[in-house]
Amino acid sequence: MTLLTSPFSQEPTFSHGQSPRTAVLYCNLGTPDEPTTPAVRRFLAEFLGDPRVVEIPRLLWLMILHGIILRIRPAKSAAKYATVWLPEGSPLKIWTEKQAKMLQGWLAQRGHDVQVRYAMRYGRTSIASQLDALKAAGTTRILILPAYPQYSATTTASLFDAVYLWASKVRNLPELRFINHYHDDPRYIAALAASVQRYWQNNGRPNVLVMSFHGVPERTLHLGDPYHCECFKTARLLAEHLGLSKDQFKVTFQSRLGRAKWLEPYTEPTLIDMGKAGVKRVDVVCPAFTSDCLETLEEINQEAREAFLHAGGQEFHYIACLNDDPAWITALCDITQQHLQGWPTQTVPNDARLAASKAAALAQGAKQ
Ligand SMILES: C=CC1=C(C)c2cc3[nH]c(cc4nc(cc5[nH]c(cc1n2)c(C)c5CCC(=O)O)C(CCC(=O)O)=C4C)c(C)c3C=C
Ligand SMILES: [Fe+2]
Ligand SMILES: [Fe+2]
Numbered sequence: 001m002t003l004l005t006s007p008f009s010q011e012p013t014f015s016h017g018q019s020p021r022t023a024v025l026y027c028n029l030g031t032p033d034e035p036t037t038p039a040v041r042r043f044l045a046e047f048l049g050d051p052r053v054v055e056i057p058r059l060l061w062l063m064i065l066h067g068i069i070l071r072i073r074p075a076k077s078a079a080k081y082a083t084v085w086l087p088e089g090s091p092l093k094i095w096t097e098k099q100a101k102m103l104q105g106w107l108a109q110r111g112h113d114v115q116v117r118y119a120m121r122y123g124r125t126s127i128a129s130q131l132d133a134l135k136a137a138g139t140t141r142i143l144i145l146p147a148y149p150q151y152s153a154t155t156t157a158s159l160f161d162a163v164y165l166w167a168s169k170v171r172n173l174p175e176l177r178f179i180n181h182y183h184d185d186p187r188y189i190a191a192l193a194a195s196v197q198r199y200w201q202n203n204g205r206p207n208v209l210v211m212s213f214h215g216v217p218e219r220t221l222h223l224g225d226p227y228h229c230e231c232f233k234t235a236r237l238l239a240e241h242l243g244l245s246k247d248q249f250k251v252t253f254q255s256r257l258g259r260a261k262w263l264e265p266y267t268e269p270t271l272i273d274m275g276k277a278g279v280k281r282v283d284v285v286c287p288a289f290t291s292d293c294l295e296t297l298e299e300i301n302q303e304a305r306e307a308f309l310h311a312g313g314q315e316f317h318y319i320a321c322l323n324d325d326p327a328w329i330t331a332l333c334d335i336t337q338q339h340l341q342g343w344p345t346q347t348v349p350n351d352a353r354l355a356a357s358k359a360a361a362l363a364q365g366a367k368q
Helices: 037-048 058-084 091-109 127-136 153-167 186-203 218-222 227-242 267-276 299-310 326-340 350-367
Strands: 003-005 012-014 021-030 114-122 139-146 175-178 208-214 249-254 281-285 315-319
Touching (some): 021 037, 021 127, 037 058, 091 114, 091 326, 127 139, 186 281, 208 227, 218 227, 227 249, 249 267, 267 299, 299 315
Parallel strands (some): 139 175, 208 249, 208 281
Antiparallel strands (some): 003 012
16 A cells, blocks of 8 residues: 655545554454364463463463373363364354454444454464454554453453553554453343244243353452353343243353362253252353354263253253354444444545535535
């Protein structure tokens, strides 16, 4: 792109006459490149090596991570990934990419000239590489949109860290905005509720709806992380929307790692207790995940299902994540639009708008 100098001032303007480019970077956790032991080891080394994710003294943790965990876990996890892998790749990546494409298209339909890209905190497609690409394309305003409705330092703050690290190496920075959370956004809640209601219309209702959120160490709650409270608020709003009484739903936390205490109650033991107690049918929904991934497709829809049925339960229904649900993309669009306010993102370029208003003024003058 050539830079011209405006005849009226020393301000540079872009030769194609468009307003400065605005972009949305839709960020998710990340996933291995393939369901193999080496690829999962690479992914886990980066993920679990992040001090935001595992907060124990560095040296000790690096010894445990490289000495034990990365020798055992990758093969086990790779086998699990293989059970959910699709011909096009990892479900998390496929859904995240599709959501970003849909968001861009739907924003364009609403008249916003905004580029939407997706990025992953770990593995490919990295946050730094996408920010580099946006900067190279002349983007001057970037909105960081996490795929996580609930804020957690382990996820949201960690992805912001990656943005700050990139920014610390850039001379001429774009304007940056960050969305911390949307756990109580009425449009996200309505999309979740509609997906559950639709499922029930087609499949009947359960005795209990289990809302299973990804867990985090309990210690993070005592240190001030709002994740636990935000999960409970999402759950309460979802239950209200669905008209559920207290005994018709249950909040649980899944994916515990290591021996420390994580947020309770844990999903699988709760389901086993329910099966043993004679609960006939449970439906499970995972509101912290906006894309289906290993944690929902394998841990819930395979492992937790088996545990519940084995404990005496009769019917286990997994309600899919929001994925490409139109109500969810609409919610994402609304949330994005709200945070783009004040940034010029109209489809009609500034210069064309100016020319049109000058022409209108001239025509008005000619009439008088
Ligand atoms: C929804 C938000 C998430 C939070 C909060 C979170 C915290 C967290 N996770 C781990 C450890 C692992 N998570 C793994 C997979 C994984 N985690 C999330 C989301 C959150 N994690 C997603 C979307 C996924 C799926 C990725 C995919 O490729 O499909 C894994 C890897 C899988 C495995 O080996 O079991 C680990 C490990 C910790 C320690 C943590 C907070 C401290
Ligand atoms: Fe996780
Ligand atoms: Fe898991």
